[in-house]
Amino acid sequence: MSISTKWKSKLVSSSLPLEFEVAKSLVSHGFSIDADYTYARDDSGIAKDFSVDLKASAFLPFSNPNKITAQLELLVECKQRNPNVKWLFCPDPNRADFSPIVLGRTIRTIDRFSQKFFRSNATVEFDENAHHCYKGVEVDESDGRVYDAEIKHGISQLQYALPRLISEAALFNLYGHREDSIPFIVCPILLTTAELLVAHNKLTANMVEDATVLTDIAKSTPYLVLYSDYGPDFERHCTRECSKLGQLDFDEFNDIEKYRAENGEYGFYLPSFLCKSLSEGRRFTLVQYFTQFVICQTSNFDTLMTDIKKATSKAARTLSKQRR
Numbered sequence: 001m002s003i004s005t006k007w008k009s010k011l012v013s014s015s016l017p018l019e020f021e022v023a024k025s026l027v028s029h030g031f032s033i034d035a036d037y038t039y040a041r042d043d044s045g046i047a048k049d050f051s052v053d054l055k056a057s058a059f060l061p062f063s064n065p066n067k068i069t070a071q072l073e074l075l076v077e078c079k080q081r082n083p084n085v086k087w088l089f090c091p092d093p094n095r096a097d098f099s100p101i102v103l104g105r106t107i108r109t110i111d112r113f114s115q116k117f118f119r120s121n122a123t124v125e126f127d128e129n130a131h132h133c134y135k136g137v138e139v140d141e142s143d144g145r146v147y148d149a150e151i152k153h154g155i156s157q158l159q160y161a162l163p164r165l166i167s168e169a170a171l172f173n174l175y176g177h178r179e180d181s182i183p184f185i186v187c188p189i190l191l192t193t194a195e196l197l198v199a200h201n202k203l204t205a206n207m208v209e210d211a212t213v214l215t216d217i218a219k220s221t222p223y224l225v226l227y228s229d230y231g232p233d234f235e236r237h238c239t240r241e242c243s244k245l246g247q248l249d250f251d252e253f254n255d256i257e258k259y260r261a262e263n264g265e266y267g268f269y270l271p272s273f274l275c276k277s278l279s280e281g282r283r284f285t286l287v288q289y290f291t292q293f294v295i296c297q298t299s300n301f302d303t304l305m306t307d308i309k310k311a312t313s314k315a316a317r318t319l320s321k322q323r324r
Helices: 006-013 016-028 124-128 149-175 205-210 232-241 254-262 271-279 283-290 298-317
Strands: 032-043 046-060 070-079 085-091 108-110 131-140 184-192 195-199 218-220 223-227 292-297
Touching (some): 006 016, 016 032, 016 046, 016 070, 032 149, 070 149, 108 149, 149 184, 149 232, 149 271, 149 292, 184 298, 195 223, 254 271, 271 283
Parallel strands (some): 085 195, 131 223, 184 292
Antiparallel strands (some): 032 046
């Protein structure tokens, strides 16, 4: 009796081996990892648990574990795709000053719950060096299918997990010892085995008709930044996940509030304002924290990690006791 080997393709397509590879890579880069970072999401009036594959945490600077200046949190969602699949993205066609992609928002630096300040442009360089895209599709060259469900699902998983991550980090800082309250940095990553392609800026339907292969109309990239907006359901989700922030009595945390105000912080950047804004789902804040994502090809994950570590280490070196 022959033994079936179908389990091998099923196991690979489950993304478990990929997740394990990524977890080991993150550990080699100085992170500790947790699997299945879980959050609750409303599903037709019933709260159900969903999760992101990996949460990775590290303290900065990487070069000196005994001198902690900030914490870095990554959320990583993994997508195993078959070898014939490629992900094609359209570059953002907007002028830079009208683009929804804002430099410095992909790697979010959050200092409001500490007595240190990041420089305002601390992670801008990372965004400057990445392709900016506003939409993407999955193209299966073996059967000709073009669809976007897997990309949208991966981004949605990350987007809906972020409010819990940010809320928990804020509460930990506020309720912990003041000397233990440190700035934190957050970055969501959608990782795929599919090759990433960015379409040429002059792409037209006629160019597609004339093309033989995808690389006739697009070029490969190791990773990119994608803007993805949210809808009313996410707004409600965020207000639920951040409800505890809206219930805080900031008289209890007046020392942080007062310190930051006295050292150059604008009123709408004070911790009390951010907590209230998150708990009420104000668009100004939700756009700032929940709409920019990194999409990376697995074979280039080490490159991405090197670039993120470089950007965040540089950001941590800008920390100051006064707003600059």
